[in-house]
Amino acid sequence: MNKRIIFGIVIIFVMTLSAVLAPFVARYDPLKMDLSEDARLEKPSREHFFGTDNLGRDVFSRMVYGARISLSVGFIAVFISLGMGIFLGGISGYYGGWIDSVIMRIVEIMYCFPTFFLIMMVITFLGPSIVNVMIVIGLTSWAGICRLVRAEFLSLRERDFVQAAKVQGVSNFRIIFRHILPNAMGPVYVSATLSVGGAILVESALSFLGLGIQIPEASWGSILTAGKVYIDYAWWLTLFPGLAILITVLSFNLMGEGLREVLDPKLRERK
Amino acid sequence: MENILKIKDLTVTIGGKEVLSDVDLTLLPGKISAIVGESGSGKTMMSLAILDLLPDVAARISGEILFRGKNIFDMDNKEKQNMRGNSISMVFQEPFTALNPVMRVGEQITETIAAHKIISEEKIQGCLKGLLKMVKLSEDIASCYPHELSGGMRQRIMLAIALSCDPEILILDEPTTALDVSVQKEILDLVMGIQKERCFSILFITHDFSIVNMVADEVHVMKNGRVIEKGAKEIIFKSPENEYTRHLIDCIPKLGDERERLPESE
DSSP states (O other): OOHHHHHHHHHHHHHHHHHHTHHHHOSSOTTOOOOSTTTTTOOSOSSSTTOBOTTSOBHHHHHHHHHHHHHHHHHHHHHHHHHHHHHHHHHHHHHOHHHHHHHHHHHHHHHHSOHHHHHHHHHHHHOOOHHHHHHHHHHHSOHHHHHHHHHHHHHHTTSHHHHHHHHTTOOHHHIIIIIIHHHHHHHHHHHHHHHHHHHHHHHHHHHHTTSSSOTTSOOHHHHHHHHHTTTTTOTHHHHHHHHHHHHHHHHHHHHHHHHHHHHOHHHHTOO | OOOSEEEEEEEEEETTEEEEEEEEEEEOTTOEEEEEOOTTSSHHHHHHHHTTOOOTTEEEEEEEEEETTEEGGGSOHHHHHHHBTTTEEEEOSOTTTSSOTTSOHHHHHHHHHHHHOOOOHHHHHHHHHHHHHHTTOOGGGGGOOGGGSOHHHHHHHHHHHHTTTOOSEEEEESTTTTSOHHHHHHHHHHHHHHHHHHOOEEEEEESOHHHHHHHOSEEEEEETTEEEEEEEHHHHHHSOOSHHHHHHHHTSOOTTOOTTOOOOOO
């Protein structure tokens, strides 16, 4: 099997597993502060793998719990955008005509908007919370998947087996979701995997700006923010969450690339 | 006898060009009508027109298609969907592309039944077994994907799909063209056998007059979107009036006919 996929899956699996089993993996309560002088901003040690922050909290434990937030934002946001993208792209490509024109104009508008500022604006409007972040990232990132699905549908709907299903009186709904969609999923899997990485980055950026997760809870982005003041002498506060984001996003991208190679026969032969 | 399907003065254009001009056709219950013609003569367009599934670029200029006296162009979408597969069914030329590659063939057979009848899953599975038996395939084929089957087997599956709801009319659009000769014969025998048993009407589209000779009661010869000659098979074969028909009949390879042989190499 493809090495990149294996690397990606292993990292993602370990990350997800430790996020799910956070209470067993983390040795300390991520919210428990210790304000005594020698417990604050402690260097990484056997006691505290990634050191402690300015309030004496264990950075490793905070990051393990933070993984729950970061990863679930990634997955749920992509889930929302997949749902929307597949549904709209599917009916757009299948029916064509004015439905297609309307949906494609909306997609173009979505593309023209600087998405990040749109997300920031909406979050400021709705109030910063992690649920809002998930929904808003999902609702602003479906355009790419929509186009992808539409393009697949445009070619698949002309295939004989679609015509054959129509001849047998199979309903449009079933033709779209049972006949065409499974044939169109290859590129969608690739794009979805890559989007998870993107969504995690956006969440980190939002939390970094204070628009995502609210204190005292933490995601990787907000741990970064908290650490930036001390970057001169407490490098571990920014290095580890930064690395976690980097490695996770990298794993999703590698997995996406690997999937693309496996699913796209045109790329397979080039070695 | 009352006709089951009647096409009256059907004219269809694509991009200003007439692909069907003033086509008239009558299909009687329990009879097999062949439509013969070369590629591009409008045979497939006609079969698609009967199901009102002409491509978007095609425009119907005039004419009507009456199924049991009702014009199919006047039906609403629901009636049409009900008619397709249930009353009028079709087998395509290419069994390789007409089956969904990512769906088990069993499900592809049962979905037509499920689309038209409200019956329990158990009964549907019963129907599936009956259908597979009818087309002489074993039951465990149902869990195969299309790529695991041979061309002949796939065409049998297509036939099972088309006959799953006991249609009154079966359109066969060059069902054997993509198969090799021995499999061709098997499929034709199978279709004819089932037709004798169930007595549905067949519209058999082909370019091969030798097949027409084997199966048809009536023959319509098409050229450039027009029906240029029609009549009972015996009459057409014995005394074709049209030059073109005569050419097509002459194309049937005859036993002992040495004319077209290549000279033997020395």
